[in-house]
Amino acid sequence: MFDRPQPDLYFSQDHLAFRAVLRSFVDREITPNIAAWEDAGRLPRSLYKKAGDLGVMGALYPEEVGGIGGDMFFHVVVSEEISRCGAGGVAASLGSHSIGTPPLVKLGSDALKQQYAVPVIAGDMISALAVTEPGGGSDVAALRTRAVRDGDHYVISGEKTFITSGMQADVFTVAVRTDPDQKGAGGISFILVPGDTPGLSRTPLAKMGWLASDTAHLVFDQCRVPVDNVIGAEGEGFKAAMMNFNNERLTIAIQAYSMAEVCYREALEWAQQRHAFGGPISQQQVIRHKLVDMAARIDAARSLTYDIIWRYQNKMDPLNVHVARTSMAKVTATNAMKFCADEAVQILGGMGFMRGTASERIYREVKVLTIGGGTDEVMKNLAASQLGI
Structure with a gap:
């Protein structure tokens, strides 16, 4: 389609x-x-x-x-x-x-x-990003993991959680506070921590969905990492994290409307094959309307995301507009995924409740994309602040 x-x-x-x-x-x-x-x-x-x-x-x-x-x-x-x-x-x-x-x-x-x-x-190594902490998710400026300078090394102490690929990763890009005297966004740095660093422990986390993805809780217990592993200038990590989040949010938007389309295609195929009341249920007006509503939301999310990326590549928007529209795209796409997963399961009926259908799996995975990379509420607040609302 x-x-x-x-x-x-x-x-x-x-x-x-x-x-x-x-x-x-x-x-x-x-x-x-x-x-x-x-x-x-x-x-x-x-x-x-x-x-x-x-x-x-x-x-x-x-x-x-x-x-x-x-x-x-x-x-x-x-x-x-x-x-x-x-x-x-x-x-x-x-x-x-x-x-x-x-x-x-x-x-x-x-x-x-x-x-x-x-x-x-x-593809010879696996990389992961470690920013989120048990005490704060979307509020990056509140992170508490510390990296204290000790000669030619930093000594890292703290915890990270909900880390994708956390069990398998060979190297972590970790957000740390290198200047404990600074609060908020100040004094935050990115530092590379090899997966075999002494003092680093990992615990797997059980999840509702994303079952093929390993997710971990990390503990850094006096991990010594060379000073040369700092990425960029010390204390300039917050800005880099924010720019990284923009790309992550666009990626989430792409994944969300693409997963929504998987639901649409599965529901359409099922509705065309499933017969009731004398014909395929795809000819029932209520089912046709559901499918059209699904297609419209997918198209809206996809079109918005494409436009944001195209305008970004052509340097057409100031940064505040780009950040605001990226936040909007994430919310729009994840809401489309939520709507389409729900409607697809409804169209599939009992089969939609069975393991083995893509729509059932995606239905369980909807919430993680409305949370990861910044919750819907944080996205709306960010868009409002960037637009001066």
């Missing part, structure tokens, strides 16, 4: 060719294995390497670190096609590098890039 088979304003022939390769990869390597991966509670490491070989990990990154040097619409292609499998846990774990690695590539030293960014983009 929403496929773009020809080059247009947003997608070139290169984008479309990349999409075709990824679609085949997802159909062959991912979709048939989702149930096994959900039972295992994680993705196999071999999948990261296969994805790295295709350029999945490097869509947005420059060639000097092993990326393909693509624009944001290459990232759109990756997020949309991975989401076609209908399992948010796969998209989350396979994409954990997309929030863990950008600060490193943009601000890290050449040595750090070669040591960590290159193998992550190649």
